[in-house]
Structures are given as C-alpha cells and as structure tokens.
Amino acid sequence: MRAQTLIGGLAAAAATAALALAVPAMAQGAGETVAVTGGEVHTGTSVIENGTVVFRNGRIVSVGTGPAPAGARIIDARGRIVTPGFVAVDSGLGGSEVSSVPGSDDMANRSNTLSAAFDVSWGLDPWSFTLPVARLGGLTRAVVVPIHAGSSNTDIHEHDAAGAGEGGYHDPGLFGGQAAVIHLGQGPDILVRSRVAMAAPFGEAGAGVAGGARGAAYVLFRETLAEVRLYARNRGAYERAGLRDLMLSRADLEALVPVAEGRMPLIISAHRAADILQVLRLAREEGLQVILDGAEEGWLVADQIAAARVPVLLDATANLPGSFETRAAHLGNAAALNAAGVTIAIKGVGVHRAREARYNAGNAVAHGLPHAAALAALTVNPARIFGDEGRYGVLAPGAEADVVVWSGDPLEPLSQPEVMFIAGAQQPLTSRGLMLRDRYRDGGEGALPPAYSR
Numbered sequence: 001m002r003a004q005t006l007i008g009g010l011a012a013a014a015a016t017a018a019l020a021l022a023v024p025a026m027a028q029g030a031g032e033t034v035a036v037t038g039g040e041v042h043t044g045t046s047v048i049e050n051g052t053v054v055f056r057n058g059r060i061v062s063v064g065t066g067p068a069p070a071g072a073r074i075i076d077a078r079g080r081i082v083t084p085g086f087v088a089v090d091s092g093l094g095g096s097e098v099s100s101v102p103g104s105d106d107m108a109n110r111s112n113t114l115s116a117a118f119d120v121s122w123g124l125d126p127w128s129f130t131l132p133v134a135r136l137g138g139l140t141r142a143v144v145v146p147i148h149a150g151s152s153n154t155d156i157h158e159h160d161a162a163g164a165g166e167g168g169y170h171d172p173g174l175f176g177g178q179a180a181v182i183h184l185g186q187g188p189d190i191l192v193r194s195r196v197a198m199a200a201p202f203g204e205a206g207a208g209v210a211g212g213a214r215g216a217a218y219v220l221f222r223e224t225l226a227e228v229r230l231y232a233r234n235r236g237a238y239e240r241a242g243l244r245d246l247m248l249s250r251a252d253l254e255a256l257v258p259v260a261e262g263r264m265p266l267i268i269s270a271h272r273a274a275d276i277l278q279v280l281r282l283a284r285e286e287g288l289q290v291i292l293d294g295a296e297e298g299w300l301v302a303d304q305i306a307a308a309r310v311p312v313l314l315d316a317t318a319n320l321p322g323s324f325e326t327r328a329a330h331l332g333n334a335a336a337l338n339a340a341g342v343t344i345a346i347k348g349v350g351v352h353r354a355r356e357a358r359y360n361a362g363n364a365v366a367h368g369l370p371h372a373a374a375l376a377a378l379t380v381n382p383a384r385i386f387g388d389e390g391r392y393g394v395l396a397p398g399a400e401a402d403v404v405v406w407s408g409d410p411l412e413p414l415s416q417p418e419v420m421f422i423a424g425a426q427q428p429l430t431s432r433g434l435m436l437r438d439r440y441r442d443g444g445e446g447a448l449p450p451a452y453s454r
Contacts, residue, residue, distance in 0.1 A: 017302050031057060034424070035068035036403060044380035044394035047372075055401035058424035063395050075419055077405045083375065084395050085140025085402030085422060086358060086410075087382035089295055089313045090267075092351040093134055093142040094124040094150040094182050094190055097353070108147040109177055116259075117251035118177030120144050121194035130351050131184050134429040137348070137355020140422045141183050141192065141392050143382060145267060145293075146199050148176025174209060174221055175200050178255060179267065181386060183402075185422035190409040196264045196386050197291065198256070203275040203325055214275070218282060224248065225286055228256040228399055265289040265386070267313070271325040273300040280308045283446030291385060294318075296329035297338075302340035311385045316364035332445060334377070335368030345385055346377040362411035374411060400424075 023431035033056045041051030043063055052068060054061045068074055072079035097104035107125030109115065124144070134142070181192040201209060206217035227246045231253045237243040238250070246253065258264035270279050271294045283290040292298065292312045298305060305312065316334045321327045337344050346364060361374040369377075383393035392400045403423040408415035420427045 003444060011294050021203050028109075033061070033069055033072040033403075034075065034077040034420075034421070035072040036077050036082055036405060037068050039080045039082040039405060041082045041395060042084075042372075042375055043262070043396060044376060044397075051082065053395055053403060053426055055403065055421070058401055060395060060397055060399050060401050060403075062397055075405060077419075078420065080224070081406040081408060081410060081415070082395070083138070083404050083406065083410055084379045084393050084399075085404055085420070086138045086378040087345070087393050088134065088139050088142035088348055088357060089345045089353055089382050090347050091142040093130055093139075093144060093184065093354055094126070094349045095120050097125070097128055097130065107144075113249045113252075115177065115252055116175040116198060117255040118146060118175075119180070119194060120146050120177060121180035121191050124180070124190060126190045127186050129432045130354070131190075132428070133352070133433065134354045135184050135420060135427055136417065136429060136431060137358055138404050138406070138417050138420070139184055139355060139357070140420070141181060141382075141425075142354070143179055143181055143196065143386055145179040145197070146177035147199050148199055148205070157235065159419045163212050171183045173427070174206070174217070174224060175252070175256070177179070183392075183422055184337060185425055185427060191335045193388070195255075195264070197267050198259050199267045199269075199293075201269045202279055203270050203272060204323065205269060214278070218278065221282070222286065225258070228253055228260045232257045259288065260286075262289050265291050267291045267293050269293045271296050271323075273297040273328065275325070276301050277304060282311060283308065283310065296326040296333060297340070299330070299333045299336035300328055302337050302342060305337065306341040311345065311381070312337055313345050313347055313385075315349070316346050316360040316367075316369070327366075331363065331367040334364040334374075338369055338373045338377075343381050343385060344373075344377050345382040346374070358410050359413055362413070365411060371411065 033054065036053040038050055041048040041053060041063065048065060050065060051063065052066055053063050054069060054072065092107045095107045099105050108118065108120040178195045179197040179199060180194045181190055181196050182190045202217060207214045209249055210217035210220045224247060231238055231246060234243050257265050266288055268279050268290055270276050270292055276292060276295055276298060279290060279292065290310050292310055295312045295314055296318045298312055314334060318326065318329045319331045321329060334346065346357055346361045348354035348360065357378060361378055365371050365374045379393040383389050383391060390396065390399060393401050395403065401421050403421045404417050405419040406415050407418055419428055420429060
C-alpha cells in the first residue's frame with residue numbers, strides 16, 4: 001500500500017510538472033503592443049544604444065531610438081542586452097527525448113524502402129521537456145535535422161542507418177530524410193516549416209553506407225540523381241510500369257526531385273578538407289544547393305567554400321582529431337571561415353545541450369571570431385541559410401517577434417535571459433529541472449508523496 005501511494009504521488013507530481021510546462025503561453029503580447037526600451041539592441045545586423053523594439057500581433061513594428069508608443073506595455077531593458085532569439089541548427093529538439101530509449105526518439109529511420117521521404121515534422125512533440133531547457137539558453141527556433149550515419153554528436157553507425165535487409169545497404173543509406181524548422185514557444189503547434197532541407201552523409205560515413213569507399217558513395221549518389229531525374233521526366237510511364245526498375249521507392253524519388261532540381265538544399269556531412277572539395281565539385285557539376293555540416297577542416301579550404309557560396313553548420317569547439325577525418329580540427333575554424341566570407345551557423349551539442357550554442361559561440365570569439373559575427377551565427381545566419389531571411393533571427397520591421405532580454409552579454413556563461421518572447425508571446429523561463437529543484441528545496445505543499453510526513 002505504501003509503495004502504491006508512493007508511486008501514485010510521484011505520478012501525480014510528474015503530471016503536475018508536465019501540465020505546468022504544457023499550458024499555452026499567456027495572451028501577453030498576442031494582441032497588445034509591447035515596447036522593449038532602453039537596452040543595447042543587437043538587431044542581428046547592427047547595434048542600437050538605448051534602443052526601442054516595438055511589436056504587436058506577433059510581429060515587430062519598429063526598431064530604433066524613439067519613445068514607446070502610447071498605451072504600449074513597457075519592458076524596461078536599461079542596462080540589459082536585447083537580441084533576436086537564437087536558432088539551433090542541426091538539432092533534435094522536439095524530435096528526441098532520450099536517445100537511448102527508442103520509443104522517445106523519432107530522429108532516425110531504418111526502413112529499407114523509406115529514406116529521403118522520411119519527414120521529421122510528423123514526429124515532433126510540442127510537450128517535450130527539452131524545449132523549456134533550450135529556451136533557457138536563449139533559443140527560440142530550431143532546425144530539426146534527421147539523424148543518419150554521418151550526423152554530428154550521435155552514435156549512429158552506417159549499418160544502423162542503412163536498413164540492411166532484402167534491399168541491401170544501398171537502398172536508403174545515402175539519405176537521412178527531410179529537416180523541419182520549429183519554434184520553441186508553448187502550445188500544441190510548434191511546426192514552422194517542414195521539408196526545408198535533405199540530409200545525407202559523405203566522407204567516412206558515406207563510404208560505409210555505399211560499400212566501403214568514398215568513390216563508391218559519389219558514384220552511387222550521382223546514379224541516384226540520374227534516376228530521380230529520369231523519374232521526374234517520366235512519371236506517367238512509371239505509373240504504367242513502363243519504366244525500368246529504379247533503386248528507390250516512389251516516395252523517395254518524389255522527395256528527391258526538388259534536390260535534383262536545385263530547389264531544396266542538401267545538408268551534407270563532410271569533415272576533412274579533401275571531402276569538402278569533392279562535395280563542392282559534386283554540387284557544381286550536378287547543380288545542387290549544398291549546406292556543409294561539420295567541416296572541421298574547413299579552414300584549410302575556406303576560400304574555395306566561400307567562392308562556391310556554400311554555408312557551413314559547425315561545432316566551434318571541435319579541436320581534437322577524433323578520426324582521420326578531423327586531423328586538422330582546431331578552435332580557429334569558425335574565425336577562418338568567417339574571414340574568408342563563408343556564412344556560418346554555430347551549433348550546440350545534441351538535444352539536451354542545445355542551449356550551449358551560445359557558449360560555443362563565445363569560445364569562437366575567444367579564438368578570433370568577431371563578436372558581431374558570432375551573434376549573427378546564432379541568429380540571422382541560420383535563417384538566411386534555410387531560406388527564412390527576414391522572418392526570424394533578426395530584429396527588424398515585419399519579422400516575427402522573437403525577442404530576448406539578457407542580463408549581460410549573451411555569449412558570457414553567467415549572463416541569463418530575463419525576458420523572452422516567441423512570435424510576440426511571452427515565455428516562462430523555467431524547466432522541469434528547475435521546478436523539481438524548487439519543489440524539494442522549498443519543501444512546500446506536495447514536496448513529498450502523501451504517505452510521508454516530516
């Protein structure tokens with residue numbers, strides 16, 4: 001009986017915590033005019049001293065130095081830093097709760113007949129406990145990218161992602177699926193845009209999927225593109241079974257048509273300089289729109305990446321040769337790429353440490369990246385890379401009102417967000433961990449299960 005009471009009390013407590021985090025954001029800012037005044041405003045492209053950011057109905061109305069409009073709700077930001085909300089890239093936020101618990105992780109697909117068509121947006125969980133934690137790091141948006149053999153910060157191996165079976169390793173292994181953009185605000189609908197990019201591994205991971213050699217991965221990839229283009233030109237014949245057998249399923253072929261036509265960007269995981277150059281060659285010859293993910297040795301070929309106008313998603317703290325692919329990794333990578341003119345976005349680490357993106361950006365500043373460029377790598381650059389420039393990641397008229405007021409420089413670890421709005425709705429700056437801490441620390445009502453007494 002005592003055990004049942006204990007379990008019931010813990011279940012009730014968990015449900016209470018979940019409910020507290022699931023309640024939709026208050027209507028603050030939904031229809032009212034809000035003015036954030038007196039702060040040092042970093043718009044994403046400039047800095048305004050003693051600035052005023054005004055927003056209404058979820059969008060920014062004005063940014064400047066004028067007074068707040070009459071009747072506006074005032075957020076006093078004097079002595080504070082005001083920035084756009086940060087954007088997590090190459091993220092699993094909303095798609096994975098605990099990676100070691102398969103039922104809570106919807107980031108990887110191992111089907112033998114579905115790869116490129118895998119769409120992570122269908123597995124998003126708006127009530128994930130990872131979202132409030134990420135908000136504590138100033139994150140308001142995320143680009144959720146499927147996990148595949150070449151993904152950063154994962155323990156997925158080639159044979160895990162290849163779906164070995166009757167169709168063999170080659171069937172789905174070259175593509176991880178399609179990414180989505182989400183917002184991190186409270187409420188049941190966090191999807192901003194689905195199918196924003198396709199993910200694929202190259203380098204060692206791509207070689208493992210294709211049979212063991214890098215050359216095989218490129219040949220197989222180009223043959224796949226040829227079949228996708230053949231399918232796109234002959235859909236009628238395909239429907240009538242009048243077209244030769246193709247390697248991929250119809251769903252995967254359809255998903256890859258915009259990639260082959262250069263309309264959907266392809267996030268390619270590549271790490272060593274030699275592989276990066278081959279990816280640039282592939283993109284040029286095939287007319288692909290490419291985003292590099294990883295690029296730890298990118299500084300060695302920074303000029304070539306810049307000339308190809310290919311952006312890079314990177315971990316600014318990668319500095320150890322964990323494999324032969326990253327022999328030349330070092331902490332000056334972000335600074336070197338930026339100096340060459342490459343558009344960079346700085347990543348956090350995995351799902352549960354996504355909020356550390358700002359720490360990683362601060363490390364990049366310590367190793368030569370200009371402070372303004374580091375902030376841009378967390379805000380305006382991710383939006384630009386994924387085709388949403390001007391929509392978020394910037395404080396400018398017409399942009400969605402993702403606004404964060406910081407206690408100090410957001411790239412300093414001791415600084416914390418004090419006020420946060422996502423699309424104009426104010427967000428609670430708490431998490432399940434903080435709620436549990438306060439519950440047991442303060443010893444208030446419900447701190448212990450009902451069967452216990454002090």
